[in-house]
Amino acid sequence: METLVRTLKDNRCKITPQRLAVYHVLKDNKNHPNAEAIFKMLEPSYPTISLATVYKSLELFADLGLIQVINLGENSFRYDPNPQIHPHIICTKCNKVEDLSEDYFKDLVSTVASIANYTITKQHLSFYGLCPACNSH
Numbered sequence: 001m002e003t004l005v006r007t008l009k010d011n012r013c014k015i016t017p018q019r020l021a022v023y024h025v026l027k028d029n030k031n032h033p034n035a036e037a038i039f040k041m042l043e044p045s046y047p048t049i050s051l052a053t054v055y056k057s058l059e060l061f062a063d064l065g066l067i068q069v070i071n072l073g074e075n076s077f078r079y080d081p082n083p084q085i086h087p088h089i090i091c092t093k094c095n096k097v098e099d100l101s102e103d104y105f106k107d108l109v110s111t112v113a114s115i116a117n118y119t120i121t122k123q124h125l126s127f128y129g130l131c132p133a134c135n136s137h
Ligand SMILES: [Zn+2]
Pocket: 091, 092, 093, 094, 095, 096, 130, 131, 132, 133, 134, 135
């Protein structure tokens, strides 16, 4: 939470209870929720919050590098509290999105960099399949 307050202050952004709440809800969430899901989680405790406020807060946090937006080709973006690039695994049945440790893929990035002779600044790596719960049905 301290990082958030400091970053908002450094960038002369207003610190509002609603902004803090949006960040807090996402920070503790491992499910890569979309804005609507975050809105629904906040609504009971923040009856005056609007979906637009949630969107704007998420956009701001992404611009400030506090979170990351993930586009999985769905009709809404997902939000990830981890701003570091890391691979995801997605269940094609229940649409669950999970993190994969980037440790396994460090070699892949350096291999690509040396094959292509590029400095890699960004990558998007996703795996798709059936999660254990969906697999057992
Ligand atoms: Zn599943």
